[in-house]
Amino acid sequence: MIIAMVDFDTAAADRAAALAQVDSVRDEVRAMPGNVAYRAYASREDETRVTVMHEWDDEESFAGYLKSDSFARSGEVLRPMMVGSPVSRRFRAELLETVA
DSSP states (O other): OEEEEEEEEBOGGGHHHHHHHHHHTHHHHHTSTTEEEEEEEEOSSOSSEEEEEEEESSHHHHHHHHTSHHHHHHHHHHGGGBSSOOEEEEEEOOOOOOOO
16 A cells, blocks of 8 residues: 655645645545545644645556646646645555454
């Protein structure tokens, strides 16, 4: 499993628009082969930080997302709103169990 966490900052006035962009592609990303989860969070610590967290079955699925039109479109909208560079952390993980 691949887990990707992306953190970026916007001006406080732009954060709602950034979250709306991430939300607008959620269903499309969730429908991609290998996607397990796609979530966006607004920081509770400040008015500028956005975090996007994805889970993918494997590296091939994640690579497909990175090459997708959805990823490109989001970048075109989000990058002009970003203050500074985004930080993307990518992890290989093994699911131990799902407890419901």
